[in-house]
Amino acid sequence: MSNEGTLSGLYPFLHGKTQDPTKLQTALLHSVAEKARDSRETNEAFFGGQAEILVAAARTLAGVYSSGGQLFSMGNGGSSCDASHVAVEFVHPVTAGRPALAATNLVADLAMISAVGNDLGFDHVFVRQLVAHARKGDALIGISTSGNSQNLIAAFVKAKEMDVSTIGLAGGDGGKMKSSGAVDHCLIVPSTSIHRIQECHVAAYHIMWDLVHTLLADERGSAARKEKVQ
């Protein structure tokens, strides 16, 4: 899936070993086209293969919200930014008229992360917060390009012990996120390129957010119709 290796010919240009500006421009344009194609193909393969898992995850999350639960999000590095983005998306909907839904980003508090990381170890930074804040019936989403970040896996395992629903966004072969059996809905981007995986993750949680609102609106509509009939 990844085409990262095929572009290694570009690097001599960037290190000034080749002085031909025309060749460099051609190589740069070629790189844009190649990466855009890879991005498109990865996106199509991902959503083509995993739409049902995405809908199932959205149904679970809509159920959590309609029962008064909330969402927690987590990730490392670039995926920590995605975890933050997920929480903002739910709390502060960009589309007018959609209700705010409770979501907490477990990566937001540096004092918390440094205290738990320093005292107990980095593997505990999400588990600790989950135990403190989550309740039975809530949901946890974890984002990892490799699927192998131990702090996420530990939190997923703890979430299942606490009856918290789990949604995972991974890449490659899904790593431990898939093999742990602790993730109820595991979406795996079929690529080994971190960038392509991250791009699909953003699209996946945007779509999931939209599906959750659609499901909740449908539920409100059904309840209103029932009330009218009675």
Ligand SMILES: O=C(CO)[C@@H](O)[C@H](O)[C@H](O)[C@H](O)COP(=O)(O)O
């Ligand atoms: O890919 C980026 C930035 O885009 C890196 O910062 C990356 O997120 C970090 O290496 C993470 O620690 C990787 O963790 P994970 O995605 O495998 O869970």
